[in-house]
Structures are given as C-alpha cells and as structure tokens.
Amino acid sequence: MRYRLFTTGSLALGVILLIDVLRVWLPGIITIFGQAASTPAELMGAFALVWFLLALAAPALVRRVGARPVAVTAAVLLGAARLALTATPGGRPQLWLATAGLLAGLVWLVGTAAGTDRPVPGLALGLAVNAAVHALLDTNDLVWRGDWVAWLLSAVAVTLFLLSTALPGTAALPDGPAGPGGVRAWLLAGPALLLAGMVALSPALARTGTSYLVAGDGVASTPLFGLAPVPVAVAGFLLTALTAPPRRLGRLLGPVALLAGAVLFALDRGDLLVPAVLLAAVGLGACLARTDDADRPATAADAEDAGRAEGADADRSATADNTGDAQGGVRAAGRRGYAVAAGMLVFALGSVGYYSAYDLGYPNGAVPVVVAVLVAAVALTTRTAARPAPGPLPPLRTTAGVTALALLAPLLADGLPVASNRDGPPERLTVVAYNVRMGFGLDGRFDLAGLTDVVRRQGPDVVLLSEVDRGWLLNGGHDTLDLLADRLGMPYVFGPAADPVWGDAVLSRWPVTDPRTLPLPAVGAPTGAQALAVTLDLGDGVRTAVVSTHLQPPPDRGPVVQARAVADFATGYAAGRPLVVAGDLNTEPGDEAFAQFTDAGLVDALAAARPLATSPADDPREQIDHVFVSPGLTPGDVVAPRGTASDHLPVAVTLTLAPR
Template sequence: MRRDEILAKLNVRLPEAVSAIALPALAVALGLQCIRVLISGLTWVLGDRFQLGAFQLGAIAFAVFGVAFLASLLRRKLGYRRVIAASLISLSASAIFVQIWPGDPIFGLIAAGAGTAAFTLFLPVYLDEVRRQEDAAIPLFAAGFLCGLVVDSLLSGAWGTYDPIWQQSAVPVLLTASQVAALMFATVKVWGEIPVSPPGPIRSRSGAWIIVGPFLFLQLLILQNIPSQSTLTGLNTATTYLWLIGAELAGVIGAFFLHTRHADATYLATLFSSGLLVTFAFFPFSTGVMGLALLLLAQVSACYLFFTVVLGMNNTQRGHTMNLSTANGVGMLLLAILILAYYAVYQIALPYENSMLVMVSAVLVSGGALTSLRYSKTRLRVNRKQWAVALLACAVALVPPAVHASTETQPAVPSDEGFPVKVLSYNLHNGFNYIGKLELEALALEIERSGADIVALQEISRGWLVNGRVDMLTWLAERLQMDYFFGPTTGPFWGNALFSRYPIISAQNHQLPSDGLPLQRGFISAKIRVGGENLQVIATHLHHVEEDTETRIGQLLALMAFFNPAERTIIMGDLNAEPSSTEIGLLRGLGIKDVIATIEPPPAYTFSAKDPFQRIDYIWVTPDITFSEPAILTSTASDHFGVMVTITK
C-alpha cells in the first residue's frame, strides 16, 4: 500500500500536525541543550577559571533568562513573524556555533547564552500566536513541547549522556545540523498556515505559565536525567535510557488520553496527578524498583499537569493576574534561581536542603495546573485512527533506546596479567579542561595513552547539571573498556572512582569526616588481584580549602586508622596538601614511600595544568612494594596533571 493511501485510510492531516508538533519540539530540544551548556559555562568558565563570585554569576544568569521579559515589547515593535524568525535563527546558530567552535569556551558560553535568551523569547511569542488559532493548535503546541523533552533525551542517551552539542566529530555535528534544518523546514511549513497578526503587545493573561520554569527544573534535574536515574536504580545507562524514554512517551500519551475524558474525570486526574507529583517530591531520589516506579508516575503526572496548564490558556481568560510575557519571564527567572540555589549548597553553607527546591517546584507545577482547570474549556476528541498514528510514532521513538539497550558494549572481562602493573591517579576536574571546556574524549585519550592498568579518579560527576549532566563514570568505563567501582561522597552523584583492567575482588566506599562541609569527602578501598595475590588500593580526595589544615588532618587520621598500616598497599589521590605540609608529614611518618618524590629533577608539580606551581597529587606504596618509572602526565585535559608509576612487584 502506498504512503498516501495509508494516510487517507487513517484520516490524519499528517503534514500539518507534524509541522505543528515538530516546530516547538525541535526548539525545546535545542533550547535545553543551550541551557545545559550555559549552566556549565557559568560554573567552569566564569566561576572556576575567571573566579567570578556567586552574586556575579547569579546576575549574569538573571540577565540571560530575564531577556524573556522583552517578549511583549519585541512582539509589539516587530510583529510575530520577525520575532519568531529572529529567535529561531539565533537559537539554531548558537547551537551550531557552540558545537563547532574549537577555541576558547568563553565564546561558546556567549553563544549558549544567546541561544538560551532566544529560546526564552520564542516560547511566549509563539504560544501567544498559537492561541489565536483554532482549538486544535493549543494541544499540538503542548504535545510539541513535551515531545521536545523526548527528542532531547533521545539525543543525549544515544551518545551515552555525553550530549552531541559538546562533540565536534562528524556524526554529532551532522546530527545538530539536521535538527536545525528540520526546525527551519517546520518553521516554513507553519509560517504559511498561521495568519499574519498585526504588531501589538502580548495582551492575553496566563499567570499559570510561570510553571514552565519549575517544570523544566524538574525535568533537567531528575525526570529527564538519565545518569542520575541510572545511579539511583542500579540499571545500566542503556536500560535507564529506554525506561526514561518510555516514561516520557507515556506522559505525552497519558496527557492526551486524560483530556479526552469527561470534565469530572479531568478534575479528578488533575487532583490525583498533583498528589502524585508532590508525593514524588518527598522521595525524589528513591532507589531500585521503587525509584523506577516513582519516576514513571512522576513523569506522567508532570506531563499531564503541564498539558493542563497549556490547555487552560486561551484568549478569553480574564481572571489571571499577569500576561503571558510576564509569566514567561517569571518562570524563566524561577528556573535560573532553582538551578543556582540547588547547586549553591555544594559551594557554601546555606540554611536549607536542596531537596526542598524539588518540593517547591512540584507544588508550583501542581498549583498552576489546579488554577488552570477553571479556564480549560477544551475537551479533546481523538479518533482511533489518530491514536494509531500516535502510538506508531511512540513505537518508532522507542526503537533507538531499545536497540541501544540490546547492543550495549560490555566492558572487557578483567584478567590477572601479573606484574608489572601501571597505576595512575588523576583528578578529572569534573570532565572540564583547564579553560572550562567539557572534553571527556581528551581525558580518555590521556588515560589510554598512559597504558595504566589501575586508575584512581577524582571528581567524577554522574548527572550534575552544572557539569554538563553527563555520566562520566559509565561513559569513561565503556570508552576505556575497564571494570570500575564508584565511591560517591557528596550525595549519590559525585565522588571518586577506581578503574581496573585487573579483577576487582572486593571494594568498599568509606566516608571521611566532613561535618559542615559543602562537599563531602571519602575514600575507596579495594582488593585487586595482581600476580596471584590481592593488592590493596586506597583512592581518596581530601578537602580542598587551603587554610583548613585541621579538616584534612582529621580526614587523614580516619584514613590512616583504616590502613592500620597494612601490607601490599597503594594509597593514591588528590590530597590537596603540599609535601612540606603537616598532613603529608603524617603519611610520611607511617614509613610508606612517596613515589612521585623520587622523580628527578624535582619538583614534580601536579597543579595547575595551566601554570604548575604545587604538588598535591600523590601515590604512596608500602615498603614491600617495588616500583619504577614514576611519571607526571603533563596534559591540559584537566586542571591537574595525572601521576603514575609502574609496580614491578
């Protein structure tokens, strides 16, 4: 049967519907990618590299997201079509520039800021124009927005959570270019279908739209976050990817289905969904099967509530307190505030738990949906043939994650190759190089070239938004084909890791004294089979504030009590103390050997990669271990140099 005959049989105006959904979907996907680059750039380019403070970073973030307040003014001065064209072209050009720019990431950050600002302008202007059209236009916009989450997750998961926008190889660049081309094509298609409205302000009122910020916060932080859910549930990345895509698709279909029911059922569904989302906010980081179930219910609930808010916005509203442009601006500022406030607790001591912000977001989304119910007059009518098309589209969307899950590469089985064995300690700076660019491939190449068999890694991030929302652990493990053990220290998503080509017989994670510290610390102890015997490896990362010597001493005393001292042991990591310090004197007093101190000529500095001036990374061995070839890996892939040595017996 020919394609046009199938479409006629299904009685669906597929080209028009696809364009109306694809336009917001592709814009949302590109917008979310720009937001992630922006948040990472603020943290690592401006904060870490240029040492801007929290208030300065906050002001810059507010300036970028605050551009949303200009939507009504621009709509009045330029008209709908010019604003939409300018915002989408800016968003597309920004995404392309971020990806292909090979130079200083400060320019990529500026482009990401421009793309984010364009995205915040696009939403209210396009939504305002959509509301002037027939009733079917509003649900198609809502579906498109939610499908944008699906597109974004599909792209992120397909690359192992290392977003294509960070990668400059041919396939990711072509993929982003294809997104942009599809967005431009959808824009042209929709352009001809929407009548030209005269220039004027965005007058209609829709205060509930402020939930767009809290809704996106929940998505970026938890519901759409493949690395964090993989960490919590214990599933591999590919299986988690499949589950999250399924949950997002269930959210889109569920939102449509529930809004085809009678008004009483819609009220009950809204109340029930609000209760589910708020309940989830009490347990946002549940583990195991419970975590998977709560994630599914929370995603379906969040999508339904968002859908309810959008359907509640029409031109006949009179009861809302702010217009769409203002509501959108407030929502975007809320997004910036929530993200900054969530991660600020890892920098300075603040009088709240960041999980409280999840609850605030859930309450705002639920409240927005409940207040929108009285304005929602649209009951959707979807016939069976249209359902068939929608379900077929969902099935197609599930194919990439299903294939990915069924073909995921398993790490090589570790084997005991005997001595000699090369060991490496490397602080990865959360995946960012010394100038603030996320470059996991450069780090992987450095580890690969070293020939290391056992690798202690510090600053491993699994889904933190400020670190690009990448799962460094599983991406590097698959890339390097090494077995691994993760030791979280600050929550479940950040800490130390141990990679090995030799069998890890056993491993444990231990917390170090960190009372009152924003970043908690710990160490991994592992037994690794080498040459027919168990070699004990201890990998750690101590407190980083230079003046807090007593804190590091307390942490070292706890580590030394565990060590006790044992035979056949290697201790390595970033100790954040120089060789002449009191802390290092404690270790030296145990009679263990500082192998990097034997490098000639001294000094063997390990920090910083840009301008080395101190040694704070170490490998220590007990007297019964012989070694050779101590070395410093002088690469700028991180802000630290790696330290390594060959254990000969």
Template sequence: MLVTGVALLFDVVRVFLPSLITLYGRAGETDPASMGLYAALWFVLPFAAVPAARLTSPRVVTMAGAVALVAARLGLQAADGGTPQLLLASAGVTAGLGLPLRLRADAAGTWVPAGLIGGLAASSIVHLALDRVDLVWRGGPLPWLAVAALCLAFLWSVRLSPASPAPAPAAVWFAFGPMLMLAGMYCGGPAVLAQDTGQHSAPFTALAVALQVVALCAAVVYAWTTSWGWTAGLFLVAGVAAAETGVQGLPALVTAVALGACAGAAGQQADTTAGGRGGVAVLGGMLVFLAGAFLYYAAFDADLGFPNALVPVAVAVLVAAVAVRAGRRHRTAPVRRAPRRWGSIALSSALLAGFLTWQSPPATRTITGDEFTLVAYNIRMGFGLGGRLDLDRVAAWAAARRPDVVLLSEVDRGWLLNGGHDDLARIARGLGMRYYFAPAADRLWGDALLTNLPVAEIGSTRLGRHGYPTGAQAQSIVLEVGDHEVGIVNTHLQEPRGQAPEVAAIVRRLAANTLPPGVGVAGPRPVIVAGDLNTTPSDPQMRVLEAAGLSDPLRALGDPPTSPADAPVRRIDHVLISDGLTAVAADAPRVPFSDHLPLVVRLRLK
C-alpha cells in the same frame, strides 16, 4: 515548531551551565554570587523583547529570535571551547528564551503542552541514545549534519507557523521553566540506575534506558490527553521526593510521566484573554529554573541552612500547584485520545536507545610479575581547560599509558549543572575497563576505580565534613596483583586537616592483612593512598599520613607539580605507598583535559 525549538534550547542550556562554572568561574573558588549574577543577566535580557514585540512586526521578532538561536547552536558546534563557547551559549539562552514571546501567539494552544514536553522528551531520548555525550561535544561530519538538519527543521517550522487565534494559557508557559529543571535532573538517565554500586550488566543498563524512553514517550501522550487531573501533581511531587530520598528506578519514571500529565493539565484549554502574559510567564518560569538550579548546586559549595533536596521538591510542588489550579478552572476540557501508533513509536525508540547504549562489562584478568601501572586523575567532571567535554580524549590518553588501575576524582554521573553526562561509563567504555563508583558529594558525584584486575574487597567510607560543605569519601579496595593483595584508598579530601586522620585509620585497617587460623602468618598488606588530597608535601596533614606507614615516592622522582594544569606550581595530587611497594617511575603529563594534571606511576611489589 515547539518540539524543535525546545530541543535546541535544551541543547544550549546543557552547554551554558557547565561553561558558567568552568569558563566564567571555577566552582568552589569563584564567588557564587558573581556566577549567579552573570547567569541571571542572560535570563533577564529576554524581558527586553516584550516591548519590542509590541513595537514591531511579530513575524520579524519571531524570525530574528529563531535565527539567533540557530546561529548560537551552530556556533557552539564549531567553537573549540574558551570565551567563544561561553558567549555563544549565553546568547543562545537569551535567544531561546525570547522566542516564546511570539511562539505563544503562533502555536495553537491545544498543541502547546504536547509540544513543550515533546521537545524535552526528544532532547532527553537523543541524549540517552548518544550515551549522554551530546552532539555539541562530538566532531566530524555526522554530528554537523544532524545539528544542521535540526536547525533547518526549526527555521522551516517557524516560517510556516501561522498565528493562532487561541493561544495556550500563561500557566503552561510559566510551568515550562520548572519542568525543564526537573526533566534535566530526572529524565536523562542517572536517576533510573543505581549509581552508588558497581557496573551493571549490559541487559540491565539497556532495559533501564529503554524504560526511560518509554516513560518519556508516555509523558508526551499524557500532555496531549490531559486525563490525569489533580493526581498528576500528586504523582509528580511523590516521584521527585522519593528520588531525592535515594529511591531509584521507579520514582524517576513516574516523574517523567507526571511531568507530561502536569503540562497537559496546565494547558487544558486555549486562552483568548491572556494577552501578552504568556511571554512574561515563560520568562518568569525560566527564572524559577535558574534560581532552583543555582540553589540546588550551590549547596555543594556553601551552607544553605537547609537540605538542598528540598529545592527540587519545592519546584515539583510549584508545577503541581500550577497544574491543579489550571485543571480546576477548566474541568470541562475534553479528554483527547492518545495517538494510535504511540505505543509502536515508543517501543521502537526504546529498543534503538537500548541497543545503542549496550555496554558489557569486560572480563577480569590477572597479571603475572610484580609490576603494575596506576593512574590517578582529578578529571573536573570531564571538562578540559577550554571548557570542552573531553571524556573520549581522557580515555584515549589513559589507554595509551596501558594502566592496570585508574583512580578518578570529581567524577560526575549526571548533574544537570554539568550537562547530565555520565563521565565514568563513558571513560570506562573507552578504556575497556570495569568500574566501581563511590559517591561523595551526593549519589552522582564522587570518585571511582577502574580496573580489570580481580577485586577481593571494595567499600566506601564517608568522611566527616569538618565544616566544609562538599562531601568526601574514602574508597577502600583490595586488588589481586599476581600472587599478592594490594590495598588502595582512593579519595579526594575536601578538608584535609580533619579528614587526613580518618584516611590514616583506613590505611591501618587495610594494612592489617589477617589470615584464617592455621593458614600461615600474615604480613602487612601493601597499601596505596591516591587522589587529590588538597595537600602539599610540606603540609602537616602529610605527616599524619606518614605516621600511618605511608611515604611519598614522587619526591625522589622529580616531584612533579600537578596544579593548576596550565601552569603547575604545586603538587596536591598524590600517590603514597607503604612498605612492600616501590615506585619505579612517575610522571605528571602535561595534558589539557582538566584543571589538574594526572599522575602516572609504575609500581613494583617487593
């Protein structure tokens, strides 16, 4: 019962968080306090179920909550974004959080830690196996059948679950909320792979996914065996701290396993004296989840006065403290043996997930002639105007334009706030292109280049913040187009007044095409600057870029506006070119896959 219920709740949370910033508000523009209050409302409402659970039949409360959660999840599968998606996800969160008020009494205390971690692990493994595009974002009969089967299994388990005379202690229920946050940040794949480099080989990626699956299976085992004691908390804090300092790979795996061990330590023995504290405890823990997630991601839009990396570390310390305290109170708890077949189950699941996510980088190719097509698009983390995750539709649309180079802004590679998706890998798969990622706000959010043309040089320069909280970078690339080299600067300016001069300096460096002595005379290399510059053609920052030898060819080609996408009135997305290039055609297609419109430009080398 717990496994299926937690999996459904995790599904709903992965929709609720991005809906909050794309439908209720807009990150960076809507007052964070307003979004925080809206989210808090749905996390506080379940407290009303505490007196209700005492005034009516426990079975009625349990079934009502279960039916509400299932209805919300099925509704999300049917919803096509917009306000219905926001309200269904919000109601699903409330229903999902209200369930533990009765589940804590129905679930046998000894099984609760493994059940909670099992739900988180099962959801994370399915998330990985689905290439991190969850069933809720997929159409067709197969996703519907899978979701319906999960919902039926959950309802059936709730119906058959008897009341337990020995419920789990309040500590493990309180720890669930913080553990949900840490699982969402570190157990969905992004923390295992180095996202700040180019595309990995297929075997490496598959191995990383397989190791993550094995770690998640091990977490469930350790939640059952409870054999780590206080060291579980130590490993958890160390793993999270190492991951936040930029160490990738092993820390994420350690964090996943340690989460299970901490859950086991926190729920070592049943608690017959807890009364109704467990229900309140789980809601309190979920408020920690909300506060922690809100603080961590708010730092990218506002100055918190301290590094946001301290937030998940503090949450890990809290989980560790709960586990250590509970473990000391129950030092005589028996150590259970791991199930005999857990190794074969883990290995089979790992092999399947690795196989399903196998993605070989395409081979490089050259083009003949002197023309090529470039697409520049701010994809808003892959969420369209209706709040739906549109990665596959973005890829299908772009592929139809037959681009040679695709430049993306606001690429998310695993933020919990956006559902833990890898936008870049998914779009690259649909386009059949190699990709190169450049972190900006942090190692999971930034800009990207996709191309199969030969890349002679690539790098990324972090731009100054100039008082703006969101980080920015300038990705510099040298591509081989036929017999020529073309320099490209791919960037998303956050504070154009301070960052435009920095980009201009990079343009001058790229344009200085030098050759070894005796080879010949080097001429200036043609350079393109493209992306969301948050600058209109008439702004002073544009004069700074023009002084570096750039011009705006779109003015003579209709000057198409790009923002906002539903009613564009201004152009803040640009493709600027230097001498040696001319724009043959340009367009800003009216597509609903982001809050910006893309630019499609056909360029010719002179």
C-alpha cells in the same frame, strides 16, 4: 490541523536546540566564566540569572514589533548559535556564543508563546525526543563530538526548525489568532525543563541509579543495561502528557507521583534514583496534561456563543466582538509571554539554587521538591475544558515512536568491560590518579578524547578518578564515568561524595571485590568528601587494597581531619595487605595533612620525582595530587604527563609487587 502540527513540531525542535545550548552554557558558568572554587559562587549565580531577567523584557518587544518577526528572528539566532557551538574551540567565544543562543532561545519562546495557546504537545515532544536522543548518544552530546555525523544531524535539526518556524501560520492556530488559554501551560515550561533535566528525563541519572541497584552497599558498579529505565520514563511521560487527564480523585495521581519522585531524588540515596526517575516522569507528564487546552471553549459552537455580545444588535455586536477579540488576543499573548519568561526564571533560580549549595554549603534537597510543588499546584488549580479538544499528536503512535527511539539506547549499548587475571599475579601494577573536573578541559569543552588519551598512554592497570560527575544538569547531564570506562575498556566502582552522582571512582583491569565507602567529616567544607576502598584480585590468592579519595579542605585550612580519617580507614581496610592510596588530596608535601599518611606508615610513591606539580594544568605550581603506598610496594617510572583535558595533571607510577 496542518498548521497546528507545524506549530507543535517547531516548538519541539526549538526545545531540543535550546536544551543543547543549555548543556554548553551551564557548564561554561563554572569552567569558563568562573574557575570553580576560585570564583565566588554568588558572582557565577548573578551571571546566570541576569540573562533570564533580560528575557522578561521580551513580551514588550513582542507587543511593539509583533510575535512573528520576533519569533522568526530569534529562531534564526538560536539555530546559528547552535551550529556555531559545534565549531567553536572553547574558551570565551564558546561562552558568549552559548549565552547568545540562550538569550535567543528565551526570546523565541516568548514570541512563540504569543501565538500558541496549546504548547503542551510541543513541549512534551521536545523534552521526550531530547531525552531519547541523549540516551542514544550515550549522554555525550552532538555539540561536543564535532565529527561529520554531528555536523550533519545538527544541520538537519536546525534546518527543520527554521523551516517550520518560517512557514506561514505556525505562530497562530489555523482558525485565527490564538485563544485566551495557555498561560498556565507556558508558565510550567521552565519548571518542567528543570525537573526533566534534573530527574524525570535524565538518561545519566537513570543509568547511575541502575548501577547502584546492581552493586548495592552504597557503591555503584558498571551495569549491563544501565539505560533500560529511560524508555520506560519516556513512554510514561509522553503517554500521560498527551492524553486527557483523569477527573475527580484521579486528577491527584499525577501531582502525587511527581512529588514522590522529587522527594525520592532529594533523599540523596543511589538505590532510590530509578524509582525517582520513573515517578517524576509520569507525574510531570500528567501535570502538563492538566494545563493543556485549559480555559478554552470545547467546541466551535461554544466559541461562537462565548464571543457573541449579549443584548446588542447584530452589526454593533460584530464590531464589538472583533474589537474585543483583538484586544483580548493582545492581552492573552502578553500574559503567555510573561508566563513563559517567568517560568524560565524559575528554571534559572532552581538550577542556581540547587547547585550553588555545593559551594556555599546550605541544604539544597528542598529545591526540586519546591519546584515540584509549584508544578503540582498549577496543575491542580487549572480548570480544564469539559470536552477537551483533540491535540495535534496521536498519543499512542507518538509515544510508541519516541519510545522505540529511546529503546535503541540500552539495546545498542556497549557490553560490559571485562577485567581479567588470566595470566596470574602480575609483577607490576601501573596506577594513574586523575582529577578529571567532571570531564571539562581548561578550554571549557567536554573533552573525553583528551582524558582518555592521556590515561591510555600510561598503560594503567588501575585508575583512580576524582571529581567524577554522573548526571548533574549543571554539567550537561553526562555520565562522565561510564563514558570514560567504555573508552578505556575498564569496569568501574563509584563512591558517592557530594551526592549519589558526584564523587570518586576506581577503574581496574583486574577483578574488584569488597568495595566500601567512608563519608569523610565535612569540617566546614561545603562539598562532601569520601574514601572508596576496593580489593584487586590479582589471582592465586594475591590481593591488593586500593583507596581513592578527594580531600575537601575547609576554607583557609588544610584537610588534616579528613586525611587522618582516610589514613585510618585505608590501613584498617588493607589489614596488612599491600595498599595504594591516591587522589587529589589538596595538600603539599611537608604539610600537616600530608604527614597523616606518612605517620600511618605509608610511603610517598612520587618522592623520587619531586617537585612534581600537578595544578593548575596549564602552569603547574602546586603538588596536591598524590600516591601513597605500603612499604612492600616499590614505586618507579613516576610521571605527571602534560595536558589540558582537566585543570589537574594526572600522576602515574608503576609499582613492583613484593615477591611471594
């Protein structure tokens, strides 16, 4: 039992480190290897898949060299890559370090699978602890922080992982070679990782879902205890994963819950995200539990009976048994190795297939449902032992401990930022519009500090953000909006565009009322677009309308249709009140789309400072980020401060309100 516990702990720690590496590597596909829309999605997808295909050769390496040398060597490389990522300045070194860490992690999984026939406790513990810690860190990973606390915790995790991997016996069960089972459990490692990161155990998705429940009406606003669903999801997942699954009709409950959660997620409705998380977490854990201890004799006596050759004399039977056991062990190890490599390929295909749809334009809602169907099918067709052997982890105590860790996240979360109009209507409003590229700078690092600093220096009253990501696994699963709002001390309202966790936002120091969102016509553009309108309550009956948008033009065309829709929506919403329309409009002054706003009676608030190029941030050549205002607002102090915390520069302008 001691060795089995070490094996479980080593597997859990390795899963945690591998997820850390994936949270760096996945965004690097877009921000470093490719440059979003400027690099073909097919090329980025091919780059992503090739490393998972290479891992299919790892079982042959294990057969030639041995499971233990392969697993230990790969573990050292994974740990080294994880630590190095905390120090790397970004760019190509970061991408290749993350790629090396990913490949090492895949090979380590194959080597570990060769000697482990009961991976479910370790996999489940790793997924649950990672989710709890990610929530506790407010969805901002240690690898991006770079302070001494991040270094210390990362070093401790890597050290414990390497020690547990190097201990004798951790690559096999205490009674000898690993048994014949575990193939189905290892096959589900990749699909479980995908569904956990995308839905079931995503703290960012849970908080985003809570923000919709708080606000309603198709928009989302700052929740007080946004991470509250996370401990519930972690507890449900661990408890169902570590306890014996029900029999007869009860065995359908887990697969049905998982499928229901995946379908709710695929419906792309913000108010359904929280039930999607909870159902998927419970269902995923239950499906994993059905593959634990499968196809194994239930007791030592059963194993002895099963291994005895019938009808042979004792000596020849023992020899045959030993030879058969050795050959069977090698075959079982190979099957487990290929199973985990294939399962991780499912992870890659699911990730690439789901998120590349936002560049290529095909429907992607079926991806999580298909992966959930695969997991459910494997679980339902698995024959579990009649008397399941006890696992290495006590279910109740383990669940209580990890849930307590997750429970700290909502309890320690910052309070709500407070908007105030105590001083009455201001004479001026400073507006900042910024395309934040999901929080990633030109160097490919998640740069909250850089984004916050450049915005804070402008002293804004209202901030309009484009390309806001609130939980995409592809971008590391961060809630970029909530993280920025906390640092700026400004409440937010969020308008979904591509899906419920990607879109535009308004942050305001003044109270916000009457939020509305308008989906914009796609006109051939694959990524969704919207316009988010809010009203700033400046006190004493003074109100100003603000509209945040990000136009997405179709290939080789301007966003004329979308621009006209935004102009009509904004002027109608303002109904004669002062109006501000701003964002990444993907159009230049003088273009037909630009003229849609001026023809609607709006004024180019940045005109006095033009030319004012804002993209790309390191060599600005295009004027595509704009602020338009109604004639009653007088613009001044226009600036596009330099910085590389995004691929765009922000634009800032101070607006003088007309005297009452």
